Every structure is written in structure tokens, then in C-alpha cells.
Amino acid sequence: MAYTINKTDGTILASVNDGVLDTTSSMSLIGRNYQ
Secondary structure: OOEEEEOOOOOEEEEEOOOOEEOOOOOOEEOOOOO
16 A cells, blocks of 8 residues: 655655655655655
């Protein structure tokens, strides 16, 4: 199940899938069950 991260203006910043490390932004977002 992917998580969609939205900016305050409603645009999509990133879509984070399970088990991955997303580095789309300057902040790393960790998906569920990341190892």
C-alpha cells in the first residue's frame, strides 16, 4: 500500500511504497517494513 504525501497546496510531493526509501525531497521518507 503506497502512501501519498501532499504539499499544503494540495499537489503531490511523493508517493512512498512499502519497503523503500524515498529521497524525492530533501527529507528521506521511509515506507512501511523498510529494512
